Amino acid sequence: MVGVANEQNDPMVVINKLKFTYPGIDGHPPPGSVPLIEDFSLSLKSGERCLLVGANGAGKTTILKILGGKHMVEPDMVRVLGRSVFHDTSLTSSGDLAYLGGEWRREVAFAGFDVAIQMDISAEKMLFGVAGVDPQRRAELIKVLDVDLSWRMHKVSDGQRRRVQICMGLLKEFKVLLLDEITVDLDVLARADLLTFLKKECEVRGATIIYATHIFDGLENWPSHIVYVANGKLQLASTMEDVRKMSNLSLMVSYPSFCIDNLIYTCTVHSCTN
Ligand SMILES: Nc1ncnc2c1ncn2[C@@H]1O[C@H](COP(=O)(O)OP(=O)(O)OP(=O)(O)O)[C@@H](O)[C@H]1O
Numbered sequence: 001m002v003g004v005a006n007e008q009n010d011p012m013v014v015i016n017k018l019k020f021t022y023p024g025i026d027g028h029p030p031p032g033s034v035p036l037i038e039d040f041s042l043s044l045k046s047g048e049r050c051l052l053v054g055a056n057g058a059g060k061t062t063i064l065k066i067l068g069g070k071h072m073v074e075p076d077m078v079r080v081l082g083r084s085v086f087h088d089t090s091l092t093s094s095g096d097l098a099y100l101g102g103e104w105r106r107e108v109a110f111a112g113f114d115v116a117i118q119m120d121i122s123a124e125k126m127l128f129g130v131a132g133v134d135p136q137r138r139a140e141l142i143k144v145l146d147v148d149l150s151w152r153m154h155k156v157s158d159g160q161r162r163r164v165q166i167c168m169g170l171l172k173e174f175k176v177l178l179l180d181e182i183t184v185d186l187d188v189l190a191r192a193d194l195l196t197f198l199k200k201e202c203e204v205r206g207a208t209i210i211y212a213t214h215i216f217d218g219l220e221n222w223p224s225h226i227v228y229v230a231n232g233k234l235q236l237a238s239t240m241e242d243v244r245k246m247s248n249l250s251l252m253v254s255y256p257s258f259c260i261d262n263l264i265y266t267c268t269v270h271s272c273t274n
Helices: 060-067 104-110 123-128 135-144 158-170 188-205 240-247
Strands: 013-020 037-044 049-053 078-080 097-100 176-180 208-212 225-228
Touching: 013 060, 037 060, 049 060, 049 188, 060 078, 060 176, 060 208, 097 158, 123 135, 123 158, 135 158, 135 188, 158 188, 176 188, 188 208
Parallel strands: 049 208, 049 225, 097 176, 176 208
Antiparallel strands: 013 037, 013 078
């Protein structure tokens, strides 16, 4: 039985031989189905930043959703801060575990803020309407994300709306943050500023971040770990170049020298169509 994490020493996130199959209409895995995720293990400590990479449909979002407590798995397969995320909802309601993904309304609600984004409301009202936030942190985030407080949410562009979303999702001091490609709508400068802020959150506050992305631009010095999620057989790599060769991801071709010291975990992720 795994206890509650002592954040100084214990891993913040532990995935232990994770196995997962999407349930069928009766709530159970269809007979004979191959698990989408199998034998996936990963452990991350305070301060670590993990990139989750892989082709479309590889299972990155599924893994983040499991980590965010949205899909039930055996309690010992996934622990965040020493607790089972699916069973211990205080992890998310307290803001210790935050999830920022593609769908605004749901993800923000999931992080504890149930706010309708498209209504006629100002960015200021949204960002100052969240209780229990350090005003200095809020001011820093507004600056980092270059949010204009007078923006009306029903009139802004997708990228501007996205900035407010991210700002909202980061207002509380999370311990573990799950990011499912949230930077697609951001321009290059905004993305770089955000990545710098997130790295600082890990280095200064000891937060742990898992970030699923296809965009490798500007990430050369960002991660401490890279996890490559792939269809089919067990994949093993020690550098991003290895990942590039195995995955044939065209985006990585532009970054052949992208390589860090501490790397790649192994896992088996099967495509649903296998
Ligand atoms: N609710 C669901 N029920 C059944 N199958 C699903 C469900 N959600 C996703 N899948 C399947 O699981 C597989 C992995 O999907 P997932 O969204 O985790 O991939 P991904 O790596 O995040 O892809 P992308 O890079 O395109 O976002 C896909 O084959 C997808 O069709």
